[in-house]
Amino acid sequence: MLFELAEEERLFRSMVRDFAEGEIRPKVDELWEKGEFPYGIIEKMGELGIMGIPWPERYGGSGGDYLSYVIAVEELARVESTCAITLEAHISLGSSPLYYFGTEEQKQEILVPLARGEKLAAFGLTEPEAGSDAGNTKTTAVLDGDEWVINGTKCFITNAGTDISAGVTVTAVTGQDDGKSAISNIFVPKDTPGYNIAPKYKKMGWHASDTRELSFSDCRVPASNIIGKQGEGFCQFLYCLDGGRIAIAGLAIGNAQGCLEECMKYVKERVQFGKPIASFQAIRFKLADMATQIELARNLAYKAAALRDAGKPHTKEAAMAKLFASEMCMAAATQAVQIFGGYGFMDEYPVSRFFRDAKILEIGEGTSEIQRIVIARELGI
Ligand SMILES: Cc1cc2nc3c(=O)[nH]c(=O)nc-3n(C[C@H](O)[C@H](O)[C@H](O)COP(=O)(O)OP(=O)(O)OC[C@H]3O[C@@H](n4cnc5c(N)ncnc54)[C@H](O)[C@@H]3O)c2cc1C
Known part of the structure; x- marks a missing residue:
């Protein structure tokens, strides 16, 4: 058993990371403060094929797998969450019913412009x-x-x-x-x-x-x-929601990874008691726990995505990935704010935004309570 991404998936990750760093990072403050929908960024995501990653080329998509799509959501959320959730709602919620259950005419007429990113799905x-x-x-x-x-x-x-x-x-x-x-x-x-x-x-x-x-x-x-x-x-949306839950896990992993990276920089710069706070064991343990939890969540989410790609049952794994990743993300964002101290409470610090963006992940596409109900049912009780 090899826990390695395929070469294509690694290249794809680095393409989306470059895009997020180059196109989204400079606009993060503006997106947060103005709250205006990022038309320009979404248009560029369409040009790069990100808005139709898992759909075949004949429907305007990029012909990628579901795992690549989850990686894209993760990479976007590592920098900023609104572009990530726009993509997630577009693919997992809006486009999926058309792709999985639509007629050929519906796919040609409605799905193709969605997959090219010319239109947005809900x-x-x-x-x-x-x-x-x-x-x-x-x-x-x-x-x-x-x-x-x-x-x-x-x-x-x-x-x-x-x-x-x-x-x-x-x-x-x-x-x-x-x-x-x-x-x-x-x-x-x-x-x-x-x-x-x-x-x-x-x-x-x-x-x-x-x-x-x-x-x-x-x-x-x-x-x-x-x-x-x-x-x-009802059956259709349950199948679509299984996929959506894996993607929300990707969003949570990206958000938590963003928190960890912000903390890694800050703890080396912030000096208290004459030392960088990175030297205090209490801080080091928080970072070690965050990194461990992120890795666990990533493994769960990628496994669920790989099962979906293989056409195998994945309702339980998707619910577990969503539940664990979203709760992990909320905990990581809470610790990130703690590590930043009072500055973490200030709007202009990224961890404050990561924190506020984290909470919804425990609610949307099935609350944590609903995920536990699904998992228990899948366990046969
Ligand atoms: C920003 C945002 C974007 C969204 N986007 C979409 C979208 O694009 N499309 C869409 O259709 N929906 C969307 N939603 C809706 C989202 O999926 C719902 O908010 C979510 O499913 C919870 O439903 P609710 O808010 O009505 O809470 P409720 O169902 O009223 O739940 C309230 C509380 O009761 C708990 N609860 C409910 N039933 C049980 C039970 N049986 N056992 C134990 N606890 C229970 C819940 O876990 C929760 O804690 C979005 C929501 C938000 C906030």
Whole structure:
């Protein structure tokens, strides 16, 4: 068993790292302070093929594997999280249902511009009354002739309201099956009448990413916009979420790695009691623990990605990777702020931003509590 990336994956990592250092690092302060969506950076990511890494070239993608995509998310988050989450929501949530379950026509029409980075994808699952309990979806889609008529509200949706958003794939109740709501996934283009976009939320972190409430009032889309078979939406999004969880683990690993690197510089510069604080065992142990935990999380996430690439079951591994990496990241960011002392509490210090960007990773795409439920279920209890 070799724990080594393939040559292609190593080259890909260094390409994304160079991009993040050259194109994102100089704009980190601006992204955080202004909170404006990074159109220019996303356009360049599209040109480099990053916006369609795991999709085949015939669909506008780069033909890479899922592991390369997770590495890209990690490398972006090592510098800054909003570009990383924009990519993650675009690929794992927005584009995945189309790629895995869409028709050839849907792939050619909708997925190709997404994979090239010309358009941005979103997935609308969460509702005011259906968060962790995603099966409690209240949004409805009723077939009227050859159109779906969609009504309902989605909250906290990433990527659905930018100038380059293609639209959103929503989960909607399309009937009943054994007394339970039968849920389908339906693609709704952004300019459809009745697709209402609320202003951006003001968030604790991820300032420049686009997160909004969406509402649909008698929003009509062609019947052919359903993705896969009617009533299979729940199973589809569970498969997409397995992939999303691995990518969120990548985001957490990148954030924690960023914390570690900032600390490694700071502890050599900061002098107290006549010595760099790097000489104090209490500080050295914190760094040793951070590095160890990051390595553990990385191994879990890469294993889950490799299983997905091999077409093997990975629900448990994806949930474990997401759970462990996000909690590890929160702990690493907390220790990073501690190591920076009072300066760590100041907005202009990167660890303060890493800290604020970390918390959501324990919540989005299934909270830590939900990951534990999934893992316990997979254990057979
Ligand atoms: C910035 C941001 C971006 C997001 N982007 C998207 C997106 O693009 N698309 C999308 O569909 N959603 C998105 N979300 C929504 C996100 O996935 C949900 O917030 C998350 O799944 C939790 O749902 P909730 O917020 O309704 O919390 P709730 O489900 O109300 O949970 C509240 C608390 O109760 C706990 N809890 C709930 N049920 C159980 C249980 N059975 N056992 C134990 N504890 C339980 C939870 O773990 C949590 O601690 C985003 C959210 C944020 C904040």
